[in-house]
Amino acid sequence: MAVSKKLQTLIEQDNQYLFQNYGTRLPACFIKGKGSELFDQDGKRYIDFFAGIAVNSLGYNHPALNSALHKQIDAIMHSSNWFFNKQQIEAAQLLSETSFPGKTLFTNSGTEANEAAIKLARKYGISQSNDKYHIISFTNSFHGRTFGAMSATAQEKIRSGFGPIVPGFIYVPFNDVTQFKKTLEANKGKICAVITELVQGEGGITVADSYFIQEINSLCKENNILLIIDEVQTGIARTGKMFAYQHYDIQPDIISLAKGLGGGVPIGAIHAQNFLVEFFPKGTHGTTFGGNHLAAAAAKTVLEHCKKESLLNNVNTMGKLIVEKLSIMKKKYPTLIIDVRGIGLHIGIELSMAGQPIVVEALKKGLIINCTAEKVIRIMPPLTINKKLVNEGLSILDSIFAGVTA
Ligand SMILES: Cc1ncc(COP(=O)(O)O)c(C=O)c1O
Structure with missing residues (x-):
């Protein structure tokens, strides 16, 4: 993957100053986030289906969380x-x-x-x-x-x-x-x-x-x-x-x-x-x-x-939507997708091939996903993600699956 000058500098500094226990990092350094979208060192936009390994539950720059943190820092x-x-x-x-x-x-x-x-x-x-x-x-x-x-x-x-x-x-x-x-x-x-x-x-x-x-x-x-x-x-x-x-x-x-x-x-x-x-x-x-x-x-x-009902409803509705659409993809790509499973916004797509090339391809196309247990693509976006971003992210995934099976 061709990298910009800015990213190349970060890669070299990372190698010089940090343990390499995470292997080769994925080629992006995020500098800003908003809701379920992220922006990297060169201003490129991504849809986030990863939430920093299920950490950013309220997405990025959530007004109430930001305000509580600012208040606490000042106190x-x-x-x-x-x-x-x-x-x-x-x-x-x-x-x-x-x-x-x-x-x-x-x-x-x-x-x-x-x-x-x-x-x-x-x-x-x-x-x-x-x-x-x-x-x-x-x-x-x-x-x-x-x-x-x-x-x-x-x-x-x-x-x-x-x-x-x-x-x-x-x-x-x-x-x-x-x-x-x-x-x-x-x-x-x-x-x-x-x-x-x-x-x-x-x-x-x-x-x-x-x-x-x-x-x-x-x-x-x-x-x-x-x-x-x-x-x-x-x-x-x-x-x-x-x-x-x-x-x-x-x-x-x-x-x-x-x-x-x-x-x-x-x-x-x-x-x-x-x-x-x-x-x-x-x-x-x-x-x-x-x-x-x-x-x-x-x-x-x-x-x-x-704990709000509206948030829990969103997790269930978005989770259901993702599983439904992935189940359609499973029928479309039967040799690639072995299983779709999970609860709420904690979803896995078991593939017949290694998942990491799909993760790298998704990143190129502006979608952040993750692979676990070698062959399972893991989807766990911020709990506040909306339907528009879910659909956009899934259509990127669909296009990658189409490319892999072509
Ligand atoms: C189920 C489970 N337990 C424990 C941990 C360890 O958490 P941490 O990385 O915050 O130490 C993880 C991290 O992935 C996890 O998934």
């Missing part, structure tokens, strides 16, 4: 968790109101939210028996890159090359009730928690079966095992309900959050049932930045907007 950004924090309290109250009454602990990212969940679960289990520290997670899951969350991630490619991982994780095939029951039976009294996503985002937009999740929920309750739902990618209205677990008839003990929670400002959280508060007494866990005034003000504003 105070950080004071530390040694002091009371009104914005944290307000954001936590909104989490209790939109999920279940409970206690919140703020972090800075998704992986840190899962670290907190893992520590809380182990503290709970070990308070009952020294052996009760094992956590079941599922194949193709993704829970983060720090040691605990990485150890919970049942994907060899994520864990390999770092020496011994954190002991105590047991991996079970996703959506396999029989194997889950066998594992419980074989480890009676040793399991403190189960951690799972409900839509495996990095694992290829694989949706959990209702029966599977309901069985896990019941077995956890029967065996005094905590159920941790990793809502880092699915939470905060992404699936058309505030939290993905609300599509299933289950009661999590802990949910972990991040990504969309701050609408672009880094913040994560665990929200847990009230009875768990005693397992994180003074000195057991904490963070310097977690939920500082600025980040918590962002979370509060995002939560206030995402």
Whole structure:
């Protein structure tokens, strides 16, 4: 792809000054956004079907979020968790109101939210028996890159090359009730928690079966095992309900959050049932930045907007429209599109070929999409996206599919 002089300079500086752990970055440097549109270093316009990996829930330059952030910057950004924090309290109250009454602990990212969940679960289990520290997670899951969350991630490619991982994780095939029951039976009294996503985002937009999740929920309750739902990618209205677990008839003990929670400002959280508060007494866990005034003000504003019926309706309507149009494309390109799946605005298109060339081609044509699990195109635009941009973005995708299959 031919790059402008401006971009070439950025590429060279990136190489000189930054770790190259993200591989070769896609050839764009965004300098401005508005709603669900982005503009790069050369002023080129893009439709955003990616939202910065499901982060920019309210799109770019949302007036209410901008105004809340400006106000907070002018007042105070950080004071530390040694002091009371009104914005944290307000954001936590909104989490209790939109999920279940409970206690919140703020972090800075998704992986840190899962670290907190893992520590809380182990503290709970070990308070009952020294052996009760094992956590079941599922194949193709993704829970983060720090040691605990990485150890919970049942994907060899994520864990390999770092020496011994954190002991105590047991991996079970996703959506396999029989194997889950066998594992419980074989480890009676040793399991403190189960951690799972409900839509495996990095694992290829694989949706959990209702029966599977309901069985896990019941077995956890029967065996005094905590159920941790990793809502880092699915939470905060992404699936058309505030939290993905609300599509299933289950009661999590802990949910972990991040990504969309701050609408672009880094913040994560665990929200847990009230009875768990005693397992994180003074000195057991904490963070310097977690939920500082600025980040918590962002979370509060995002939560206030995402819980609105109008926003949730938009997610459902736009999600339905995208799936309908993609299903038509699936019929049009039967050799290319194997499956279209997802909930709300968390949608995957499984292809018969590698997805990355499609991502690169889309970028050239002014559409931002992403590929996960090698062959799955992931569509997760800002939750505020409108019909006009959805149609425009999908027609770009259609033209690319037509070119690939010609
Ligand atoms: C389900 C899930 N959990 C945890 C994480 C880790 O979040 P972060 O990258 O903010 O540490 C991710 C990130 O993609 C995720 O999708």
